[in-house]
Amino acid sequence: MNTLYDIPSGKSGHNAAFEQAIRQLAVPVCRVFGSAAQPTPARFEASAQTLNTKDSAQVSKFFPNTVKASGSKVLEATAGAAGAPQDQGKRVAVLFSGGPAAGGHNVVCGLKRILGAGNTLLGVRPGPKGLLKGNLFEISDRDVDAIINTGGFDFLGTDRTKIKTPEQFAQVKATCVKHNLDAIVVIGGDDSNTNAAVLAEFLYAGVKPDGSGVQVIGVPKTIDGDLQAGALLPISFGFDTATKIYAEMVGNILQDTRSSLKYWHFVKLMGRSASHVTLEVALQTQPAVALISEEIAEKKQSLSSIVGQIAQAVVKRAEQGIHHGVVIIPEGVVEFIPEMHVLIAELNDVLACHADDFAKLDKAERPAFIGSRLSPDNARLLASLPGYVVDMLLAERDSHGNLQVSLIPTEQLLIDMTARALQEMGAKVPFATMNHFFGYEGRCGAPTLFDAAYTFNLGLTAGSLILDGRTGYMATITDLTKGGTPKAIPLTGLLNIERRHGQDEFVIEKALVRTDSPAMRHFMAHRTTWAEKDLFASPGPRQLWGPIAMQQPISVALNTGADSLAFKIG
Amino acid sequence: MNTLYDIPSGKSGHNAAFEQAIRQLAVPVCRVFGSAAQPTPARFEASAQTLNTKDSAQVSKFFPNTVKASGSKVLEATAGAAGAPQDQGKRVAVLFSGGPAAGGHNVVCGLKRILGAGNTLLGVRPGPKGLLKGNLFEISDRDVDAIINTGGFDFLGTDRTKIKTPEQFAQVKATCVKHNLDAIVVIGGDDSNTNAAVLAEFLYAGVKPDGSGVQVIGVPKTIDGDLQAGALLPISFGFDTATKIYAEMVGNILQDTRSSLKYWHFVKLMGRSASHVTLEVALQTQPAVALISEEIAEKKQSLSSIVGQIAQAVVKRAEQGIHHGVVIIPEGVVEFIPEMHVLIAELNDVLACHADDFAKLDKAERPAFIGSRLSPDNARLLASLPGYVVDMLLAERDSHGNLQVSLIPTEQLLIDMTARALQEMGAKVPFATMNHFFGYEGRCGAPTLFDAAYTFNLGLTAGSLILDGRTGYMATITDLTKGGTPKAIPLTGLLNIERRHGQDEFVIEKALVRTDSPAMRHFMAHRTTWAEKDLFASPGPRQLWGPIAMQQPISVALNTGADSLAFKIG
Structure with a gap:
């Protein structure tokens, strides 16, 4: 017996036959880096494109150094020369921040490869917390060989610590000094890149004994797909892998419904703030119903109209003898339903006002107590909800007094309300149901070739920016179907001011699905066709070899006007 | 833009880029069938191997014709000659029975290919119900081109109707006469193949005007892996695909735990009667804990000892700073815990005795009412369970007075009891949890190359058996790592007598996991190493192309003493 499945005990664990094989896959590089075997650091030049938001004036006040340095201009990569003197002697730290996404390991590998033997790459464990603690170690070429093309953030770990207090900034500074850092690379989503912008400004100068600063570069990650910047950043990494994993599962379930001929499956998909994931999975699989939160908000749809839409699909199909189907639901949809939004806001107020009285009541008395203190519309809506949802709406608030909407079992809520709507319509149709939530299984899968190539080149780009002396930028690769063009987005050019938790904060606005x-x-x-006919598409497991391995997300291809699903780097 | 994702409306729906590509994959055939391009029907000879169970004497009485015809002997395939006269003019019906499993379409394709233009293959829609109704249609070569290598049972649909009443048998006979059938192929699990054995006997003779019978051949399907017959049938089809799908998801979650560093994930896996699926997924992924129902039953483990084992893993890992892990759980584990079994049996009795009084009670009064009527041990166990499990245990019985144990959320039960056990142990360790159930998403995925090749050859074998005039056999392929040897198992040789629903029935015994x-x-x-160290393996998405596409299940390789994970047909 060979030992393919007899995994040796060891640090990494990436030793399944599959992982042994994917490590051998060659990763293409953008032409500006020269050869894939020995990539050369690119240089950067300011392009004509500047990036501003409505709040840029305010941003300039709070980020004077980095705004001045970048001139808010997007940078474009140009070919560098091998062995240039400035490409030596830097100490660079890299960390993951926020939820995992496929391809993170390849960002680290790209960084290590482009920094080469002349510089030092240090891994921070885990995430921003590790940076505060100064928990760094040197990453070796052997590490790169072990993690290349593998999924997960396990090589460094991750966490969600937000760096914002003076003490925390002081800790970061101490870590920079202790480890004699020249640069930090933050791999993360919108919040983490906001953090990177703040750090870049804070560390701009005066950090090290000679008065020099520490460069900070961000790398755009999130499976939710809500970190975008038009053509400059059509999609963050991890989205392609996650949506291909969910689309396979949804496709399998669609095939199951047409095979077993008796169930409606309600599938909730990860993605709280935006519905990019659900839209992509819908395009890949063609389910009977897919809810898009942004459309619901824009059209001010009520919960009952959403439920009515599902019930109608059930009835339409039943008329043709089809008693099965699939409904896909974005995790955060409840927060986008305007009337739910209004209800939750009033509940938050009423609960805060009457906290003491409320706490003394029996659980059974609470709905009536609260109902009588709500506006009539909200009282009616609350009364229309199943008991377990009412219980959750009246449950404990988080430390900011907010409801943990994520805890509402939206898929079950929609099943129960659809069943009731069918009853009220007098529709005598079979409606047997199942529910699912796909989330965690999509964050740490092995990257698709799209994500593997994209992230490795993001690593090469981030490393090149550091060697080119830049700070306060986010690395990006544009023209993903035409060979790939590395660019750098000034982080301050993405910042807006938003009121969060009662105070103004700089944030990178989440890119929502645009209905146009x-x-x-x-x-x-x-x-409409998908709802009424028993169609489906089953995109299957993502392939790392073979004829269909090189596909980008459908929504990205459509939104960028690509003439094919194929992507091309190099 | 190409139209890869712009699926034309149509009957099949198998038009995603992936499915267009897998249809082009060549399927290898066992050497006895000659060339893959134009396979020749095999003939069969009785081998020296006979198959009997403890109930064979009884079986002989009830199945006189088929037992006599087979002599209980296993058949072995020998090469046939192309264009033989007996290979013409037959009308063969094929149906799916029970839950879907990957590869079903390829059984149909293999059948069609081996029957060739000289015979007629009819599809039955859906399942046994379609046979009763006489809902048959002719399957064309174009159909085969459309479904080859695709997942699902959607081409024919499936259902779970059990054929057992005289009226039903008469309906089957009428269908045979109406469609002038010479043979029926039943693709199903243990129950469906029992059905096939009964049908073979019942249709042995006197069906058609000339007094001849209708042949019946079974094909072994089930993702649960509990239809086995030693070396003759090391695994049913669908198991490899389902376990590879679940193993990818569990592997992804394992990587997520090591990346996010804060959750314990409890994952329930499909498989009510046996734990083959959980065992295979454990071997593929190395989770901290995997429960095997058969071991629990054999060792007479109590619920509290199982919970204690999980709590101990949590504590052991916490001592090393590891606050995460994965626990995988077979769907049916509760039924295998002896004390739960005893409790449920007594509950069934007590509820039946006091049905009227019980029905009048408020929900809140019920646990005490029942508790006072149970034996002390059972009352204690009932009191130890979380409220929602007690509610379910006291909920409505099915039409046979049995509890629908499948409705108990075992994964949540174990989470809650582990949390309580940790508290009682005074273990101050973080224990944040998530739960999952993977089932439906594994039944209809596109088949692995193992399942695709295995099922196509099962179709070739079933068709050859029909052309060779055989009835009452199950097709099988042995030597899956040595080219594949088609054989036929006399169905009566698998039959046992079991008491079900209060009466003796012939059944094919479910193959459970053997602890030895x-x-x-x-x-x-x-x-123990997996529990204490933070190891994992991530087997990744199943590949249809590339270096690791040809792998059989690990448990099958181990149990058959294979010297590699690779399989080889042809």
Whole structure:
């Protein structure tokens, strides 16, 4: 017996036959880096494109150094020369921040490869917390060989610590001094890149004994797909892998419904703030119903109209003898339903006002107590909800007094309300149901070739920016179907001011699904057919070899006007 | 833009880029069938091997014709000659029965290919119900081109109707006469193949006007892996695909635990009667804990000792600073815990005795009412369970007075009891949890190359058996690592008598995990290390192309003493 499955005990664990094989896959590099075997650091030049938001004036006040240095201009990569003197002697730290996403390891590998033997790459464990603690170690070429093309953030670990207090900034400074850092690379989502912008400004100068600063570069990660910047950043890494994993599962379930001929499956998909994931999975699989939170908000749809839409699909299909189907639901949809939003806001107020009286009541008395203190519309809506949802709406608030909406079992809520709507319509149709939530299983899968190539080149780009002396930028790769063009986005050019937890904060605005986007228009043009006919597409498991391994997300292809699903780097 | 994702409306729906590509994959055939491009029907000879169970004497009485015809002997395939006269003019019906499993379409394709233009293959829609209704249609070569290598049972649909009443048998006979059938192929699990045995006997003779009978051949399907017959049938089809799908998801979650560093994930896996699925997924992924129902039953483990084992793993890992892990759980584990079994049996009795009084009570009064009527041990156990489990245990019985144990959220039960056990142990360790159930998403995925090749050859074998005039056999392929040897198992040789629903019935006994099997011994030898160290393996998405596409299940390789994970047909 060979020992393919007899995994030796060891630090990494990436030793399944599959992982042994994917480590051998070659990763292509953008032409500006020269050869894939020995990439050369690129240089950067300011392009004509500047990046501003409505709050840029305010941003300039709080980020004077980095705004001045970048001139808010996007940078474009140009070919560098091998062995240039400035490409030596830097000490660079890299960390993951926030939820994992496929391809993170390849960012580290790209960084290590482009920094080469002349510089030092240090890993921070785990995440921002590790930076505060100064928990750094040197990453070796052997590490790169072990993690290349593998999924997960396990090589460094991750956490969600937000760096914002003076003490925390002091700790970061201490870590920079202790480890004699020249640069930090933050791999994360919108919040983490906001953090990177703040750190870049804070560490701009005066950190080290000679008065010099520490460079900070961000790398755009999130499976939710809500970190975007138009053509400059059509998608963050991890989205392609996550949506391909969810789309396979949803496709399998669609095939199951047509095989077993008796169930409606309600599938909730990860993605609280935006519905990019659900839209992409819908385009890949063609389910009977896919809810898009942004559309619901824009059209001010009520919960009962959403439920009515599902019930109608059930009835329409039943008329043709089809008693099965799939409904896909974005995790955060409840927060986008305007009337739910209004209800939750009033509940938060009422609960805060009457906290003491409320606490003394029996659980059974609480709905009536609260109901009588709500506006009539909200009282009616609350009364229409199943008991377990009412219980959750009246449950404990988080430390900011907010409801943990994520705890509401939206898929079960929609099942129960659809069943009731069918009853009220007098529709005598079978409605046997199952529910699912796909989330965690999509964050740490092995990256698709798209994510593997994209992230390795993001690592090469981030490393090149550091060697080119830049700070306060986010690395990006544009033209993903035409060989790939590395660019750098000034982080301050993405910052807006938003009121969060009662105070103004700089944030990178989450990119929501636009209902006028090509991807959304494609979905809207087809969904009636998908609802009424028993169609489906089953995109299957993502392939690392073979004829269909090189596909980008459908929504990205549509939104960027690509002429094919194929992507091309190098 | 190409139209890869712009699926034309149509019957099949198998038009995603992936499915277009897998249809082009060549499927190898066992050498006895000659060339893959134009396979020749095999003939069969009785081998020296006979198959009997403890109930064979009884079986002979009830199945006189088929037992006599087979002599209880296993058949072996020998090469046939192309264009033989007996290979013409037959009308063969094929149906799916029970839950879907990957590869079903390829059984149909293999059948069609081997029957060739000289015979007629009819599809039955859906399942046994379609046979009763006489809902048959002719399957064309175009159909085969459309479904080859695709997942699902959607081409024919499936259902779970059990054929047992005289009226039903008469309906089957009428269908045979109406469609002038010479043979029926039943693709199903243990119950469906029992059905096939009964049908073979019933249709042995006197069906058609000339007094001849209708042949019946079974094909072994089930993702649960509990339809086995030693070396003759090391595994049913669908198991490899389902376990590879679940193993990818569990592997992804394992990587997520090591990346996020804060959650224990409890994952329930499909498989009510046996733990083959959980064992295989454990071997593929190395989780901290994997429960094997058969071991629990054999060792008469109590619920509290199982919970204690999980709590101990939590504590042991916490001592090393590891606050995360994965626990995998077979769907049916509760039924295997002896004390739960005893409790449920007494509950069934007590509820039946006091049905009227019980029905009048408020929900809140019920546990005390029942508790006072149970034996002390059972009352204590009932009182130890979380409220929602008690509610379920006291909920409505099915039409046979049995509890729907499948409705108990075992994964949540174990989470809650582990949390309580940790508290009682005074263990101050973080224990944040998530739960999952993977089931439906594994039944209809596109088949692995193992399942695709295995099922196509099962179709070739079933068709050859029909052309060779055989009835009452189950097709099988042995020597899956040595080219594949088609054989036929006399169905009566698998039959036992079991008491079900208060009466003796012939059944094919479910093959449970044997605690002394090589796969189980391998698991037991490693699990302490997996529990205490933060190891994992991430087997990744199943590949249809590339270097690791040809792997059989680990447990099958171990149990058959294979010298590699690779399989080889042809």
